[in-house]
Every structure is written in C-alpha cells, then in structure tokens.
Amino acid sequence: MSETYSLRNASGSIQQSAAGYYQRWRLIKDALARYGVIVGGLGILAAIILIFFYLLYVVYPLFVGASASPVSRYAVPEPSLGKTLFLEIEEQNELAARFTDSGRVVFFEAATGKPVLTQAIALPEGVSVTSFAPGRPANAGVFAYGLSNGGVIVVRNHYKVTYDKDVRKIAPELNYPLGEAPLMIGEQGVPLDKVAVKWEDDATVIVAKTGGKIHLVSFEKEQSLFAEESAVQRTDAVVDTPSENIAQILIDKNGENLFLAGSDGSLGFFNIADKNAPALRQRQNVVETGLAITSLALLNGDLSLLVGDSSGQVAQWSKGKDELNNVVLKKLRVFKVAGQPVVTIDSEQRRKGFMTFDAGGKMGLFNSTAERRLLEEPLGAHPIAAALSPRANALLMQGEDGQIHFWTVHNEHPEVSFGSIWGKVWYESYQKPDYIWQSSSAANDFEPKYSMTPLVFGTLKAAFYAMLFAMPLSLLGAVYTAYFMAPAMRQLVKPTIELMGALPSVILGFLAGLWLAPFIEKHLAGIFSTLILLPVGVLLFALGGQFVPKAIRHKIPEGWEGALLIPVMLFTGWLAFQVSVPLESALFGGSLRDWFSREWDIGYDQRNALVVGIAMGFAVVPTIFSIAEDAVFSVPKHLTVGSLALGATPWQTVTRVVLLTASPGIFSAVMIGLGRAIGETMIVLMATGNTPVMDFSVFQGLRTLAANIAVEMPEAEVDSTHYRILFLAALVLFLFTFIFNTLAEIIRQRLREKYSSL
C-alpha cells in the first residue's frame, strides 16, 4: 500500500514540474508496464482456466444426447408400383430406395422424394413375390425375394460413386450374385412363406420356410487352384423343427447361426456351421407369456439379437455359455421402448446402436453398450417401413398415411453413458457384467469397452503402493532432518534429496522396468528379508550404542546418526540378501514366486505394482520430504524450547508439539505427493505391463489413467468418442490433482498465517 502511495506522489510531482515530451513518455511507459504486468499476472489465472475449460469443451459432446430434425415429408413415390416391403438409404443420404411387393425397386431422392430410377426384378411369368428379406451382412446390400413358385431370387444393390469434376454422382447398380433365374427351394410350386439370406462372395446361405418345412440351402464357391472358373456347390438340408408358427428367420453374417422366431414368443437357436446337419442349440421363450415377438433384428456384429415384443420392450440376447459350456442365448438387458408394440428395429451398421418404431409411430434411438435411450421422437403415423442410413445420421419412415418422412439425426457419441464409463457393463459374448477397458480393435464391428473404472483403480493402486513406500521414508526423514539432524549434515542432505526430485521420471521408469523389475523377480525373497531385517538391524545398532562406554559415545557428534546408519544399513541389506538364499531354498522350495502361486494362488507379473510402488515412491519422496521438512523446520523455536524446558524428552517434544503444530503442512505435503503419484506417467508406463486389470495383488500389473493417455492418445482419431474419452481421462486427472493441490495450498497459506502470528 505504501508503495503505491509513494509512487502516486512521485508521478504527481513529475507531472507538475515538467511537461516535456520525455516526462510524458516516462509516464506512458509506466502505465503501459503496469497494464502489461497486470495482464501477464492474470494470464496465469487465465491459463489454468483455459486448460480446464478446453478439456471440458472437448469432453462435453460426450454427454449431449442425440437429436433429430425433420427435413422433409412427401408422398410415397410411384405408389402404383406396389406396396413398400423395405426402405433403404445409401451412405451419403442422397438416394433412397423402395422395394415393392411387385418386384420393383424405386430409387428416389431422399430429400425430395423425386423418383430417379425404377428397376424391375426379373420375375418369371405368373409368379409373385410372397416373401422378402434384407440379407446379412447388413452392409452388403443383398436382398432375397421368395416367390410363389418356390423359387428365391437374390439381388444385390450397390451404389456406385463417381466423381466428375469434383461433383459426386451416385448411381445404383442391381445385380444377381446367384444368377437371374430363381433358385428352387423345397418343392416346385409351393410358395416360400419366409426367407432369409446371408451372402458372401464365396459362400451364400439361404433359409426359407415352405410347405411346412424350414429349408437350408448353402452355396459354396470352390475355387480350384488352376482353373479360371469356379464351381458352385449346393448343399440342401432341412432344419428339423416344427415350423407352423415361424414368423421370422435370421441368419448371422458368418452363416453359422440361425434364429427362428415363432409368433408365440419362442425362439429357436440353431448351429448351422455344418450346412448338412443344422443342429438345435437352444429353444426358449424370449418374451413373457401372453406377449408376442413383434420384431427381430441382429445388432451390428451379429453377436446379439434384439427382440421387440408387443408390450413395447426390446430385449438384447447375446451368445454366451451356460454351466455345461453349451452355447446359449442370454438376456443381457431390456430396453423399455414404448407402451405399444415395437414394430420395427433397425440396427446401425457401424455401432452397437439401433432405432425402433412402435405402433404409434414413435421413433426411439438406443445404444446397447451404454444401455441408453438417446432420443425419442414421435413421427405420428403407424410405420410400414423404416430405414436408418449406414452412417446413422439420417432416417426414412413410411407411414400408413402414405407419406415418407425424412429426418436427419445427430448422434455422435452414443456409446457413452455414466453407466458405461463407471459401471459394470455386460458386453456381448461376456459371461457376466464387468469393468473392461478395451478401446479399439482391428475388427469393424467391435464393441468398444470404455470402462474407466479399471484405469482409475490402477491409478489409485499405483498411487497407494507408491505412498506406502514414500510416506514413511519421507515423513520420518523430514522430521529427523528438520529437528534432530546436525546443521552441517542438513546442508548436505537437503540438496541431495532435492536432487533426487530432479531426476527425470523417464530415467526412473527405465531403471524400474529394465533393472529393478528383473532384479526383484530374481531376488524377491531378498527384498522381503531386507524389509524385515532392516528395522531390526537399526534397532540392534542403536541398542548396542547404549552399551558403548560413555567416553566414546560422547565423541560422536549429535545429529549424525543418519550418517552412522548408512554402513549399518548397507551391511544389513547385504546380510539379508545372503540369508534369503538358503531361507528361500529351505522354506519355500527354491522360489518364493512359485511358492506364492502354489500356496496362495497369487500370480506374478514381472512388471508389477511392487516395482511401481518403489520406483514411483522414489519419485514422490523428494516432493513430500521437501514440503514436510519446511513445515517441521519452521515450527517456531520457542514452542520446542519451551517443551524441552518443561522436561519433555526430545522425542516427546516431536510427537506432542512439533508434529501437532506442523501437521497441516505435513498433510499438504502428503496431498501434493499424492497428486504427483496420481499424475505420474512415464514411470508407470515403463514399470507396469499396462494391462487394465482390477486386482489388488502387489504382484500384478496395472494401467493408470495417465499411462493410458500416453499409450492411446497418438492413435485416437480426432473428435472420435475414443479421443473424447481420453480427454475425459485427462479431465479426471486434472480434477484429482486440482483438488489435492488446492487443498494443500489453502492449508499451507493458513499455516503460514498461523506461524506468522505465533
């Protein structure tokens, strides 16, 4: 305050005495500097706020739900060409197609409904379409027509994209991968009631219901090594099951599993890997009695089946194993979609999401992993057909009113919900709900597993073991250094330990991973015996000192115990290692590691929490030591002197006076050390196996949030869900350390005020 006052006076006098240009310039400079400095100082505040809000800004879209907005509504194009069996939109949302029951395909502009092209499937004279189904895999664009004469036509629709002077042109192309002529299934002339197809270039499977039987027909292309032409081999089989009430047939994209849904709610699950002998795996009711299956779809990846029922629920059933190790369907979760029957289910083609329509025309968007309803939007009319575009960013719905609704959908991060990040999730083909972090895989239809719980667990576990190692060392050391140590020795010790803090973590990590980890693996018994013998050795030495004649004892200057102990501890350590070898042979059959796994069923990873604890503990010691030592050292002298004068021993003074007074400072030292242990990256990255497991064992590896970021960030696609989740991990780290540091700093500021008042 006094400074500003004097300055104002000074500048005032300058203004009065001289009005020259130079004087004014001086004042301008002064003012400029003032504002510059203020801006600079507040910049620090801005920086930390910027970091926080930027992280938040990147993370925020994860928690924004989906939205959909209507683009247009138009009458069904070319209504004279038959009723709609199926709707489709191509990837760019420009073209859409309507498959009709007269065997026509009407292509129209998705946004306006303007017909572009109509193509006809070559139906034989006098034959009509009796059943129709889109094939698997979903992105192959394959469709099967079941005909009244017992034939099947498989059609493939491929959108060809060409560029002419940077203008995109999309043209549909229909072809017949199995030939234009209908393939006869079952008896000639008996119509196909239901049909399903799975198509691949070299293996096609058709399942159809005709004449009271379920027929399974497989075509395999056998590419001979020398011949140009390949022969197609056809296999016919009949699925042995009552078929009267089969309402829906689904084949998975590998052509190995077949699902037959009955209108009574029963579901038959068949193994058709052997095309000659389809075998029943399981038959069960998948809806409650009294309800009916109203829609059925496979989730992307074809590991799960979505069953919509007449009560408005969609249940996800996924392949798993039962107690006898048989492959069965298990109910993973249920989505309450609406109060009315679920009429259609459309799965996304790239994620584990799906779209539903209920009988009232209400659309719902869901994600199975996140168990999340992302959107609910009434479209108004009873749906006849609906389609979700391959990128899941647009939808078409034809209502009973003869109108087609075209909507765009924004649904960037459906796989994220509070539950999918922090809770247990029952992933497809897992035995039970679990916490899993597995962010990417080579497969396209992989279900990303973004549970941060194992990472947070790993972070806390690493921090716990590090603190377990560092706290006793640093706090006891700080008390001794600040209170008992001779000043001459303190002047050496403090910088040395501070130097320890300057060692780059990459070097500690390298030593931990490549030197310490193999060393501990080899000398596990030695490490344990050192832990036990070291305190004993110190105690014995100290006790022995009591019996040394006083004359000699008094020659040793006070406060140099630490220096005396170095050779003692080195010797004890050496002794412990020597003793451990025969002990290990005698007590543990040669190897303590094997003994642990044999007797206690504790596995041993070379890079484990013990290694991390020691290495990261080493890195944290100087942080805690330095702050705690300051706190203890600045306890006002009159307090300790007073205590000693009242007859307390030095140790009593330490425990009852010094520690109590300095405890806030020690607490903040521990907080800051903990913050450092939580955020440390390189040491954990190098000294653990980085396996995201949840295991308390000190001999198991772990993966921390920080290491996870370092490992995966360079590979994450910008603005993808993975990228944002990694930012979320960074934000969590930021908040963790922010809380610890702020707490510590506030306590320290309080303490400083207290000391100055004492």
Place this chain on the structure above:
Amino acid sequence: MIKSWFKSGNPWVWFTASAVSACLIMVVGVLGLILVRGIGNFWPGGLVQFSYQEDGGQVHEVIGELIDTSITPAAMAKVAGFAMADGEDVLVQYQIKTGNRDVSGSDFRWIQERRIKRQSTPPELIAVERREWGNFYGRLVAVKESGKMIAEGPEAMPVLQERLEAALDIFDKISYLEKKKIGAVNYGLERLRLERRKLELEKRWDADAQQRIAAERAVLDGEYKKFQTELMALYRDIRKDSFVAAADDGSEHEIALAKVVRVYQPNEMNVFGKIGHYFTKFAEFLADDPREANTEGGIFPAIYGTILMVIVMSIIVTPFGVIAAVYLREYAKQGFTTRLIRIAVNNLAGVPSVVYGVFGLGFFVYILGGKIDRLFYPEAAPAPVFGTPGLMWASITLALLTLPVVIVSTEEGLARIPKSIREGSLALGATKFETLWRTVLPMASPAMMTGLILAVARAAGEVAPLMLVGVVKLAPSLPLDGNFPFLHLERKFMHLGFHIYDVGFQSPNVEAARPLVYATSLLLVLVIIGLNLSAILIRNHLREKYRALEG
C-alpha cells in the same frame, strides 16, 4: 534399562534417522548404477572363445563378449527347470554377446559354466561393427576387391584397415551428398511445388510465373542430375571392397566394406588402444546419427532436438514467468486475487504433465495449428504444416508446464530484495517502471536465471507431454538446418528422454540397445544434475548476497 531406553523415545529417533539414510542410499545407489553402467558402455570388452557343450552333447565354439554373470542356488535352478547334480550348490551362467545376428538369429545367449570345456582369448579374433545386423565376431580370412582376393592370412588385417579407411571416407562423402546436397535440392523442389500451388490458389498462375518456376525447376533438376552421377560413382567405389570372415560356427561370410563402421581386435589392444577406442566411441555417441533402429551409433539428433526445444521454450517462458512474478510481488495488492493466482500457479505446477500434453495436442496443435494452416498455408493442404505435432507446439506446451518454476523462483528473488532499494529509487523520482527496470529486475536477475535453469532441467527430462506434441523416434531432418528459413519450427524432432523410452521399451532388440540407453541416461542425468547444482549454487550465492545487503 532397555525399557527406559524405549521410553526415552531414542529408538524412534534412530528410526527417523534410518529413513534419511535409506533415502541417501537410494539416491547414491541410483546415480551410481547409472554412472557405472553408462560409463562402461564404450569400453571394448575382450572377446572370449569357449568350447561349449550344447544340450545335445556336441561341443562347439562360441565366440563373444562376456556381458553378465548369474549365480542361481541349486533349489531355485531346479524349480526353473535345470537338471542339477547332487553335489552342485549353485548354477553359474554367463550371458554372452555372440553378435552375428544374421547367422544365428540373436545377439545374446546364456551359457552354463559347467558345460564350458575350454576357454581362451585368441588375439586374432575380430569384432566388426556393422551398419546392419549388429556386431560380427569371428576371424578374418581374406580381403577382396571386386570379388578377387587381394590379401589373406596375417597380412589381411592391415590391408583391411587401409581399405576400410578409404571406404569410410567415401561413405562420408555419400552421406554429405545425400543429406546436405540432394536434401537441399529436394527441399527446393518442394518449395517450388508449394509456390506453384499457392499461385494457382490465388489465380496468379500466369505465363510469367510458369516461366519463372520452370526455370528454377530446371536449375534444380540439373543439380540433382549432377549429384546423382557423382553419387553413382561413389557407390560404385564403395561397393568394390569386401572381406571374408569366419563366424564361430566355422561358416565364412563375405561382408561389404560399405556396411562396416569399424573393425578391431579387442584382445590385441593394450590399455592405450582401449582408451583411444573408448573416446572414439564416445565421440561417435555424441556426434553421430543413430543406426539400426536407434540401438547403435550416436544420439546427436536427440541432443540437438532437446537443446533446440529447450531454447525455444526458454524464449517463451522467461518473459511470461518474470511478468507474472513481478505482478504478484510488485504490482498486485496482496489479497484474494493474489491468493487465487498463487493457487493457480501451484496447480499449474501440480497438474500431471501428460495433461499438458493432451491440452497441447488438442488446443495448440489441432485448434491453433489448424487455424494457422488454413490462414497461411492453404497451398500445403491437405498435408498439415503447423496442424500437426512439432517443435513449436512442444516448446509452447513445455513453456506452460515450466512456467510455475520460473514464477516461484523469480518471486523468491524479488522478495529478497530489500525494500530500501525500491524506496530509494522512488524517492529519487524514478517511476515505478523505472525502479523495476533499472534496479529491481537487474538485482533479481540471478533468481530469474535460477528459475530458468530449473525450468530447462525440468523440460530436458520431461517426456510424457512431448510424446503427444512433437517428439518422434526418428526425425528425417533436423529442425535447424541450412535450408531457408533455417529454423523449421513445424518439424518434428528427437528428444533425449523420449529416446530412452523408445529405445529401452519400443525397440525390437531391447537387450542389444540397453547399454546405449544407460549411456543416454547418464548423459541426461549429468546434464540435469549439472543444471540443478548450478541453480542451487546461484541461489545460495544470492541468499548470501542479500543477507549482506540487509545487514
């Protein structure tokens, strides 16, 4: 007596003392470990020839350097699956660097002492450092020129050394041509391409411009052809010579001199020879480019990259840090705001470094860098210029990371300057800024220096954020070179700390790379300790000085 001793609390004092001793032992132990392993790396180990009995019973020769010895007690060895005789107490094993990765498939093997029939150190054994496939150990058989034998037997070695020297000369010329000359031509061609694209985008790609660019291009193409012919001739020369050496299994191998760095006979060397060898290797380590996926050769680009990054960072962090400290100490009213700022500074210091990396990647690289690219480098699209990790973003990110270090240190320096000095200056009529600029800051400059040194030490050892914002395992070109505009802030660079991580953990041949990692660690530790010690010294000196002033 013991009871009263316990009651006095004395044992606990000893315990606290032992904690300090343990810390000291660990610090010294870690430093000693790095020192011993790092320093020993370049010393030429002798080559030992063993007659070794394999599992099958047959005896053959194994030649290699003795690397490590392991002694396992009998019980443990049994558990590990070794057959132990009753009388044996321990199993002694040696790790041998056998080299010849192209012949045997691996560089190292463990052998058991009990199976060694004979061992000797024949002086004629040679060690060949190659540019590919690691070291070769064996015996020299003959030297060849264009496939014809020119020397054999004992006289082969001098001839080989002579030829090798010539080959290394040519090799230097080749790398000079390839890296410097042709590199510059390629750089010029790329600039022309970008210039053309830019003119096209600006609709100024007219006849004039076309002519000019074509002319410049022609010049560069001509140069390129010239260098190419020179290069062809050099390659012809260097491929001429080769030598034949026998490996320990008796097979003979022809090794082209173009692929050889050095041939020596370690068992023949005397102490001075070894010292000479040591320093040549050490110089190579400091000044050469890495070879063989960074596991051999030098670390020059990493040193260079680290220094450059630290310099750019210092230029950014010093003014900001000093201004913030000046604000906190000289301008701000002590109160809520300063408390808030102090909390912010402490948090900046406490935020995990990897979070800075994430922030730098998202904010600096993608947002700022992307914007810069769109505004200033539209011609380079779709390839990013600043929109990708690079030296500049790494420096800025680390500047943010080390800001608290500079602030805290400078503030401490400012706090130690006696008030009387400021008041004296103000009383003489100086403005506040003049007081600051002429008296306070000069006096505090050693404190700033301390802060800067500590910041540099921190930055030199930091790896996690750098992995995200610009460090790569192998940078094709240095960020500062002879091509205009000389300093390429957008380039990626190599860094000592990352080099340690990468070579030690990501390299395909960790075992072979380990000595080099220890050497690199030693270098890094020495630099960082040196910086820290100098900072401590300056700080102590400063404290003394002001104590005198106050008194």
